[in-house]
Amino acid sequence: MTSTSTSTTEQFADVSATTLLRFATAGSVDDGKSTLVGRLLHDSKSVLTDQLEAVEAASLKRGQEAPDLALLTDGLRAEREQGITIDVAYRYFATPRRRFILADTPGHVQYTRNMVTGASTAELAVVLVDARNGVVEQTRRHAAVAALLRVPHVVLAVNKMDLVEYAEPVFAAIAEEFTTYASELGVPEITAIPISALAGDNVVEPSANMDWYGGPTVLEHLETVPVSHDLTACRARFPVQYVIRPQTADHPDYRGYAGQIAAGAFRVGEPITVLPSGRTSTITAIDALGESVDIAWAPQSVTIRLADDIDISRGDLLAPSGDAPATSQDVEATVCHVADQPLTVGQRVLLKHTTRTVKAIVKEIPSRLTLDDLSQHPEPGQLVANDIGQVKIRTAEPLALDAYADSRRTGSFLLIDPADGTTLAAGMAGESFATAKAVAVADAAADEGWDF
CATH class of the missing domain: 2.40.30.10 (Translation factors)
Incomplete structure (x- = not known):
């Protein structure tokens, strides 16, 4: 084998401490989700010059003096014409402290299914509320979806605080109502932040208009919220995508099972069970990027070789013999x-x-x-x-x-x-x-x- 157990263990520890955060935004129509995302991208210096110029040009055509940052995410023509988000808009950006994948999901009730799509892989959900309207039906709907999908962290962003004169009692009442409702749903962690996405208050920089608030800004919370990536604690699962049999002179008996590790880690020498057949074998080799390794973990794409020639095809699942799921x-x-x-x-x-x-x-x-x-x-x-x-x-x-x-x-x-x-x-x-x-x-x- 070309790699040592020491190096692979160190690599595994590095990946377990990854700083990637997947999060989704949700809220009612016109609560300001796209503007918040645009503000995050703009103020965190994650917008390219040509993108900003295109937004400025589009804003001028619509008669707006200042750039409409919502246009950074509302990319479909129908969305721009209606001023609402219809599809899930994915954006990728990074700060010195963390990398992000965000899903800006629709707010209209008829697009709740799109919110499910965006939040299905999220580790955090930002639920926006218009400070003038408070918690409404769609707010409760989005909180319920986040709870159902087991999103571990929920941020309540009370937006448009500038339109209620940055009044602390308004924020406090909304935060209490939402926290009570979300806690009843079983949401484990709720953080409430008063913001103005349009003005930039408490989005990236702390607000001078709300000195009564001593918590983090939205970006600060996104950068520091603890996200578990302890892959060693996951139950190892490997769905087989393709069976590799090159039939070459160099590898006349090669039989490998290729795919992406869905969860956990696999090690050479580990006994495994093939599901749904229930047959067992032992891992003799793991090939990753053309090299043999001792250990591989999610979400790496690898080829696993076994000690026995078992009838395995696409759709079968490899799992450790001591932790195989029931069929x-x-x-x-x-x-x-x-x-x-x-x-x-x-x-x-x-x-x-x-x-x-x-x-x-x-x-x-x-x-x-x-x-x-x-x-x-x-x-x-x-x-x-x-x-x-x-x-x-x-x-x-x-x-x-x-x-x-x-x-x-x-x-x-x-x-x-x-x-x-x-x-x-x-x-x-x-x-x-x-x-x-x-x-x-x-x-x-x-x-x-x-x-x-």
Whole structure:
């Protein structure tokens, strides 16, 4: 082997301490999400000169004297014409302290599904509230989605404080209402920050207009919020994407299984189990970037070689023998329906989990979540666009799903229309939206004879 165990261990420690933060912004229409993101990019010196010139030119055409920083993220023509965000806009920027991937998600109720897309991989969500309007229905909806997707950190950005004369009581009342609601949802950490994205107060630089606030600015919080990247604590999972058999004179017996490590780490000499077959073997080599290594970890793309010639193909999952997930053809999950056509009981679908796609049928839709008051609507019969509900699915072949609470990567899946390939729903295995309020409502419904 060309690498030593010492060097790979040091590399592993370096990656575990990575400074990358994925975060999403959300809020009601006109709360100022795009302006906040534009302000972050502009004031953190993450905007190229030609980008700023294009924004200034576009702003002048619209009759605005100052550059409209929202245009840095609202890239679609339809968005610029309407002044709202429709699609998820991804932006990448960095400061000396951390690298960022942000998703600016739509605020309109009909694009809640887009917020699910943007927040599905986020470690932090920034929920904006207009200081003049306070916590509204869509604010509660976005907080519920963040909780459902198990986003560990939520920032409440009370925006447009300049329009309420930077009044501390206004901020305090909104922060208390939101914190109470989000805590009930189970959000583990909530940080409230008063800002004016348009004026730049408390976005990158501290505000001189709110000396009563002693907390961090938005950027300071983004740079310092603790984000766990302890890959050694993750359950190791390796979905096989491709089987490599070069059949060359130099490698006549080479058989490798290529793919991207979804979670955790794999080591040479480690016993593994192949799922769903349950066959076992031992890792004899790991090839990464043309070299043999002793250890590899998520999200590296590698080729793993085993001691035994086992029937393995795309869609199989390699896991440590002592920590392999159970396989089953029955899936209970929470899904967010993202397609325009409804999802109905008895519907035949395709279920895509990591690199494996199998036929499936929707057996039951036990309940639909009402995000307004967190109550459960029993036996709705179908889910329509933006609905979040519980489903029971029967698959044609066994799947090795982790619980979404244990792994957001291997505990998630997609439901696909087999006729045209349309994505129907995003699913989270083993999840139930059991907030204190939802449980109380469900218990009351059960007393009345409803079957959940």
